[in-house]
Amino acid sequence: MEDFRRCLERQERETNERNRRADEINMLQREVDEQVVIVVALQDEENQGLLRGSQVSRRRNMDRHRHSRGKNLLKDYFIPTSLYSDVDFRKRFRMQPHLFNKVMHEICNYDAYFVQKCNAAGVLGLLPEQKLTAVIRILAYGASADQVDEIARIGKSTTFEALVRFCDAVETLYTRYYLRRPTPRDLQRLLQKAEARGFSGMIGSIDCMHWQ
Template structure:
């Protein structure tokens, strides 16, 4: 029992050190994300300031039909008689519908940016579900802002801003309960669960789904 206690203490020290390093990396990533968002916004404003009206070579404004796409998105996943089942939702959003709804509720209460509202011309903006769907797809699949445009009908700068705000909200709302450092009791529970699954001594694992396999065999 004494050996197990020392083992847990050592694991806790190592975990604390890893968490400290992770916090430093997350802070650097947050700063980079903010800089990217600022750069994209400034570039868009500069481009709009340079070119007004119809000009040869100017990229045309894309009518994304965001309202009809928002309606379709609700009918696909977010109404009681949705087209796709909860199993489909879990497969595509990497979470259960009730968890998505809870996160949506919490984030909308924290940051009004995610609440649907009218713009200066009185036109309704994007649904909360559209913004969060775009963000979740980017995080779950490593997709780019351009790739999620097809499902959420959002511009690149809007998608990037939603991503940064989402990450900031998650960190603020859930750090204490879900992103905190594990306690000795947590470590013991994780060790027991891993051992029951055939991995004795394992606390966690790294998701390597986005790592490139250098020597991947090809047909």
């Protein structure tokens, strides 16, 4: 009987010891879990500081040197002593410099998005010449956003937003004068111009496909 009692006591002590160790392990595991949660939260805060402010993404901020590229773009095309001539400008922008400047000023007056301004941190944004250069390269050449980024140092989301806003501005500002249906006087003028160039009866031509 005494031996049986001692056996029960020993089993009880062993059970209590196992329970104590299990409690210690659980406590350590909870502490580890709490530390992991804290580390993850701190890492998320750090990552949020590295994200672009206008778009949720895992991509880190990239310094595109947009301001220096904007200055170079002005020196290349948009100052009186520009590196490239008006002929080069016409080839690359598919319009004369004075027409580009006219469109740029009218669109900036219509939509302040294209006007250069400071962000919340006081940093100057993109020049209107940079945004319009990106848009024109896409429309005139079918360039991709990555190709435009190399030219004007503009991210993909900004490029697409500028493209949509530009098309909206052009439709609003110029539909009445340039995107309307031709009047009888317009048709007569186009027919005379085409006939003088050897294309009698042709009103318009796109890739040598004419319509009357």
